[in-house]
Amino acid sequence: MVRGDVTLTADVTGCSGDGLVVGATGVTINLNHHRLSGRDVAGSTGVRDKGYSDLRIVGGRIEHFDVGVSMQGADRLVMADSQLDNLPSMGVLLVDSADGLVVRTSASRAAQTGIQLASVTGYTFFGNALSHNGDGIVLYASSHNLLVHNTSSDSGAGITLVHHSNHNAIVGNVTDREQDTGVLLDDHADDNLILENRAEGSAFAGIAVGASDRNQVRDNRTNNNLGSGIAIVDSASDTRVSGNQADRNGTSPPGCVPDCPLLDDGIHVDAASTTLTANRASKNADLGIDAVAGVRDGGRNVARDNGDPRQCVNVTCHGR
Numbered sequence: 001m002v003r004g005d006v007t008l009t010a011d012v013t014g015c016s017g018d019g020l021v022v023g024a025t026g027v028t029i030n031l032n033h034h035r036l037s038g039r040d041v042a043g044s045t046g047v048r049d050k051g052y053s054d055l056r057i058v059g060g061r062i063e064h065f066d067v068g069v070s071m072q073g074a075d076r077l078v079m080a081d082s083q084l085d086n087l088p089s090m091g092v093l094l095v096d097s098a099d100g101l102v103v104r105t106s107a108s109r110a111a112q113t114g115i116q117l118a119s120v121t122g123y124t125f126f127g128n129a130l131s132h133n134g135d136g137i138v139l140y141a142s143s144h145n146l147l148v149h150n151t152s153s154d155s156g157a158g159i160t161l162v163h164h165s166n167h168n169a170i171v172g173n174v175t176d177r178e179q180d181t182g183v184l185l186d187d188h189a190d191d192n193l194i195l196e197n198r199a200e201g202s203a204f205a206g207i208a209v210g211a212s213d214r215n216q217v218r219d220n221r222t223n224n225n226l227g228s229g230i231a232i233v234d235s236a237s238d239t240r241v242s243g244n245q246a247d248r249n250g251t252s253p254p255g256c257v258p259d260c261p262l263l264d265d266g267i268h269v270d271a272a273s274t275t276l277t278a279n280r281a282s283k284n285a286d287l288g289i290d291a292v293a294g295v296r297d298g299g300r301n302v303a304r305d306n307g308d309p310r311q312c313v314n315v316t317c318h319g320r
Contacts, residue, residue, distance in 0.1 A: 002020050002024070003023045005028045006020065006028070006030065007030040007032050008032045008036070010034060013035060014038075014039060015037065016038070016039055016044075017038075017044050018045050019037075019038060019044075019065060020048070021048045022049040025053050027056070028057075028058070029056065030058055031058065031061070033060055035061045036060065036063075037063050038064045038066075040064050040086075040088050041066065044066045044067075045068070046068045046069060047062065049069075049070065050071075051074050052074050054076045055074070055076075055077050056077075057078070057082060058079070058081055060083070062084050063084070063087070066088050066090075067089050067090045067091075067093050068084035068090070068091045068107070068110070069091070070092075071093070072093075072094075072097070073095070073097075074097060075099050078101045079103070079105055081103075083107075084106065084110065085109055089110065089111060089112050090114070090115075090116050091110040091114045091133070092105075092115045092116065094116070094117050094118070095119060095120070096118070098121045099122040100124075101125075103128070104126070104128065106128065106129040108132055112133075112135070113136075114133040114135070114155070115128070116137075117139045117142040118140045119140075122144055124146045124148070125147045125148070126148050126150070127150065128151075130152040130155065131152070134156050135158075135180075136150075136157065136160075137158070137159045137160070138157075139159075139162070139168060139189075140165065141163050141164050142165045142168070143168060144167050145169075146171070147159060147168070148169070148171045148173070149172045151173065151176070152176075152178065153174075153177050153178070154176075155178055155179065156178065157180040157184050158178045158182045160183075160185075160186075161185045161189035162184075162186050162187040163187045163188065164187075164188050164189070165192070166189065168189075169195065170192065170197060171196055172196045173198075174197070175200070175202065177200075177201040177202070178201070178202040178203065179203050180202065180204050181206070181208045182200070182225070183207045183208070184207075185209045186208075186209075186212060189212040190212055190215065191213070193215075193216050194220060196219045197221075198221045199221070199222045199229075200222070200223050201226075202226065203227060205228045205231040206223075206228070206229045207222055207229070208230075208232075208233070209231070209232045209233065209236045210236060212239075213237040214239075216239075216240045217232075217241045217242075217244060218242050221244070222244060223246065223248055224247070224249065227263035228249050228266065228268045228284075229244070229266045229281070230267045231268045231269075232269045232274050233271065234270040234271050236274070237271065239274045240275045240277070241267065241269070241274060242276070242278055243277070243279065244267070244280070245281075246266035246279065247280075247281065248282075248283045249264075249265070249284045250263055250266075250284050264284070264286040264287075264307075265285075265289065265290040266282070266284035266287070267281055268291075269290070269295055272294035272295050274291070274296065276295060276315050277298025279301050279302070280302045281302070281303045281306065282302075282304050282305050282306065284306045284307065286308050287303075287306055287308045287310065288303025288306040288311050289303055289313070289315055289317060290312075290313050291312070291313060293314050294314075297315040302319070
């Protein structure tokens with residue numbers, strides 16, 4: 001049980017259960033460039049904190065625990081300059097926590113999720129690198145968080161917001177070669193801002209908005225996805241899609257029945273309450289913009305050199 005500050009002076013390896021268990025408020029764990037390593041035991045955690053706020057973790061590697069770092073029922077985790085690797089479940093798990101910071105930390109080969117949030121508010125995730133995870137970052141019932149300049153690659157979905165994850169800002173992130181979607185919103189993830197991200201190389205779509213309301217998808221680059229660059233499904237409401245670039249998408253979607261119509265356009269919109277403004281779409285397999293009748297045309301959309309010579313349906317597109 002850790003009740004005061006700890007600085008490792010050597011690797012700690014072969015833990016058969018938890019590595020370090022926090023037992024006081026305000027603890028700093030300085031891994032000091034060393035490894036904290038377990039044996040992949042189910043239920044084990046590298047650093048476990050249940051109920052003690054103001055935990056700080058810096059500077060080392062946590063590996064081969066079921067979960068790398070778990071904080072539940074406590075606030076203000078600060079984690080920086082650390083690596084989490086080879087975890088049967090999750091890299092970082094935050095539950096019922098507020099007002100923390102995770103920065104310049106990597107999570108790789110976590111079988112479920114690199115970073116998982118449940119009922120979390122007021123956190124900032126900046127400059128983290130996630131790769132080869134089940135999913136990259138997942139927000140569940142988590143609101144008013146900021147995700148900026150993180151990367152996720154070679155995972156399931158890159159960044160996922162679900163189940164009333166509202167008023168989050170997803171800004172300047174990069175997703176690449178995801179097996180599903182780069183950035184996904186579904187199950188009433190409302191009033192979020194998806195701004196200036198680069199979502200490329202995904203099998204389903206670069207950015208997809210499902211059953212969610214009043215989201216802004218603005219100034220993103222969604223190029224070279226096997227499916228569509230941006231997909232707004234019919235259960236989404238009042239989505240504003242503006243200033244995005246969607247080029248060279250839909251060239252080789254995976255086995256997609258019955259979703260194939262979603263997967264071959266630059267921007268595909270099935271929700272009539274969507275507003276499309278100043279987007280650019282070129283060299284996509286089918287249409288540049290494929291929108292249902294009644295969609296709100298905000299003007300200044302551009303489409304050219306797409307597979308379907310109409311270029312756009314139900315919005316006016318210019319060729320330059």
